[in-house]
Amino acid sequence: MKGFPMPTALEGAHLYEQVADRLEQQILSHPDTVGTKLPSEQELAHGFSVSRPVVREALKLLKERQLVTVRNGEGVFVEKPGAQSLAKMLSRVMTMERVDPRQVYELRLILEPAACQMAAERVTQEDLDALRALLEDTQRDKADHAARVENDFAFHLAIANLSGNRLIAYILTAIKDLFCALIEPAILSPQGSARGIQFHGRIIESLASGDGEAARETMRTHLTACKGDYKLSPKKTQI
Secondary structure (H helix, E strand, O other): OOOOOOOOOOOOHHHHHHHHHHHHHHHOOOOOHOOOOOOOOHHOOOOOOOOOOHHHHHOOOOOOOOEEEEEEOEEEEOOOOOOOHHHHHHHHHHHHOOOHHHHHHHHHHHHHHHHHHHHOOOOOOHHHHHHHHHHHHHOOOOOOOOHHHHHHHHHHEEEEEEOOOHHHHHHHHHHHHHHHHHHHHHHHHHHHHHHHHHHHHHHHHHHOOHHHHHHHHHHHHHHHHHHHHHHHOOOOOOO
């Protein structure tokens, strides 16, 4: 394992942010440093030509970004950023931007049929068994609104993971709150909920067939059939 690169001097305002940004750049450009102990506060302060309090604030930022972890009595170590940190950041941005539910639906219509197609080409019997178990949970918990919503999201996320494209799964994880808000009206409707469960069964069977195109079309049909249950606002037109 290689040692962590030593810093160089910085100048200007907001030094702790500059230190954090420089360290982040070094971490992301040297993935082989995951698990490596960072230089001490004193060494970092000397390398960046800043005070130790500046370094402490920079390390706090890196911890918030989930790029380092502090081990009591040992020091600060580089941590591999997980999907959850990306998801939380994207979720905050989209919430502040007040993303319209229609945009969430349109994003799903772009991503999920493709994910289903790729999943059909990779799915194993074990994967299918897991999806069927999840469908059974959904049917069992259909009277429990919160559990029904959670199971619905878990089903679609599982297919995204089976696609082999981690970015699709990251994006779905990032929009989880928006996803759940979108499907909630459908889940509250007995007909909408039953329709969703029925389509989930069809999706599993299309995956089991190994026919990617059929799986893609089944997912697309599911989303378009449920569109009315989502109670989307009328699409805005450009003037």
